[in-house]
Amino acid sequence: MTKTALITGITGQDGAYLTRLLLGKGYRVVGAVRRNSVPNLTRLEDMGVLKDVELVGFDLLELSNIIHVIEGCRPDEIYNLAAQSFVGASFDLPVYTGDCDALGVVRILEAIRMINPKTRFYQASTSEMFGKVRETPQTEMTPFHPRSPYGAAKLYGHAITVNYRESYGMHASSGILFNHESPLRGQEFVTRKVTLGLARVKHGHAEMVELGNLDAKRDWGFAGDYVEGMWRMLQQEAGDDYVLATGQTHAVRDFVQLAGRVIGFDIAFEGHGASEQGIDRKSGKTVVRVNEKLYRPAEVDLLLGHAAKAERKLGWKHTVSFPDLATGMAEADEQRVRDNAVRF
Numbered sequence: 001m002t003k004t005a006l007i008t009g010i011t012g013q014d015g016a017y018l019t020r021l022l023l024g025k026g027y028r029v030v031g032a033v034r035r036n037s038v039p040n041l042t043r044l045e046d047m048g049v050l051k052d053v054e055l056v057g058f059d060l061l062e063l064s065n066i067i068h069v070i071e072g073c074r075p076d077e078i079y080n081l082a083a084q085s086f087v088g089a090s091f092d093l094p095v096y097t098g099d100c101d102a103l104g105v106v107r108i109l110e111a112i113r114m115i116n117p118k119t120r121f122y123q124a125s126t127s128e129m130f131g132k133v134r135e136t137p138q139t140e141m142t143p144f145h146p147r148s149p150y151g152a153a154k155l156y157g158h159a160i161t162v163n164y165r166e167s168y169g170m171h172a173s174s175g176i177l178f179n180h181e182s183p184l185r186g187q188e189f190v191t192r193k194v195t196l197g198l199a200r201v202k203h204g205h206a207e208m209v210e211l212g213n214l215d216a217k218r219d220w221g222f223a224g225d226y227v228e229g230m231w232r233m234l235q236q237e238a239g240d241d242y243v244l245a246t247g248q249t250h251a252v253r254d255f256v257q258l259a260g261r262v263i264g265f266d267i268a269f270e271g272h273g274a275s276e277q278g279i280d281r282k283s284g285k286t287v288v289r290v291n292e293k294l295y296r297p298a299e300v301d302l303l304l305g306h307a308a309k310a311e312r313k314l315g316w317k318h319t320v321s322f323p324d325l326a327t328g329m330a331e332a333d334e335q336r337v338r339d340n341a342v343r344f
């Protein structure tokens, strides 16, 4: 029998990759989309899947709407990818972020409990919950210490998912996903900001790219690999929590140098802290500058995940290396800027 999946946040990066994966597996995919004055469907178009999904109006903030959406499509599986997902913005929007990323989760869980508690649920949890990390590498057993309103809100979303699993026997899983990127990544996240920014510098549309903390280290993987892990979690006999990560960490500075090389720069960093600059050795031009305004009030200095549980129980493994990820993103943005075709 055809399975139905409801994806919240379908218009985002992960939503596009998960939609392609589930359609390929024969699912009926219902996409939950919040109202915008202009429809925001470019990633689904880009992925070539827009025509194959059913779209429904949805907002994380409105319980009655969530109930109607779930009653209307009667999903076998719900993937809750919707969130205010930008850590930087969460410092300016702490209450809103909590409403979406914390209370939004319990609204969906309550609706599932009322309508059909057998519905399988995936919660998009995050390595940001580890924050000021207590151990390295981080696993499902590592204590949490969030460093942002986003991390704190997601920690509630994680805890309430575990709670509904334990209290009501629901098939609810929490994927503790480390950073994952792609050519469909939002422009405000650092990887995409770098690839798009450097491509614009190369083609004369910008002078340089301004960045914040270049020392921060992240465990960066490819979004296409991570949505496969989400799906595998919901195919298990029972819900559980899983870390998905590559097991490698790199500084923002490393990503800049790699992406820069693909775009045609040979970037050397000089100076320290707010005075640090990335200079193209070929032209002598400064292509990266630090702007202190982009520092966060509290930073997550280092993330490095250990995905042994997912590898053992789900048979999951990342397939795209850090250099290949940076290369794919840089090539995609270089081409978009060259063709004047930046759509998202």
Ligand code: NAP
Pocket (backbone or CB within 6 Å): 008, 009, 010, 011, 012, 013, 014, 015, 033, 034, 036, 040, 058, 059, 060, 061, 080, 081, 082, 083, 084, 085, 086, 100, 124, 125, 126, 127, 176, 177, 178, 179, 180, 181, 186
């Ligand atoms: P994204 O590209 O920013 O997409 C977020 C999605 O949430 C968009 O579709 C957005 O809709 C939707 N949304 C935001 N507020 C909403 C609301 N109030 N009601 C309904 N929909 C709303 O994020 P992503 O990178 O795909 O990440 C997917 C999920 O995984 C997020 O929950 C994120 O926090 C989490 N996560 C991501 C990573 C990562 O590295 N990518 C790592 C760990 C966890 P619009 O298109 O209308 O804005």
Ligand code: G4F
Pocket (backbone or CB within 6 Å): 085, 086, 087, 088, 125, 126, 127, 128, 177, 178, 179, 180, 188, 189, 190, 191, 193, 210, 211, 212, 213, 214, 216, 217, 218, 252, 294, 296, 299, 300, 303
């Ligand atoms: O790309 P980022 O904004 O990602 P961040 O904060 O790690 O959050 C992402 O990954 C989380 C998983 O760990 C997700 F839950 C979350 O939804 C999101 O997808 O920043 C990465 C690092 C940070 O340390 C930041 O301070 O890059 C540093 N950075 C330096 N300059 C910058 C910039 N980040 C951004 N966005 N913009 C800059 O100019």
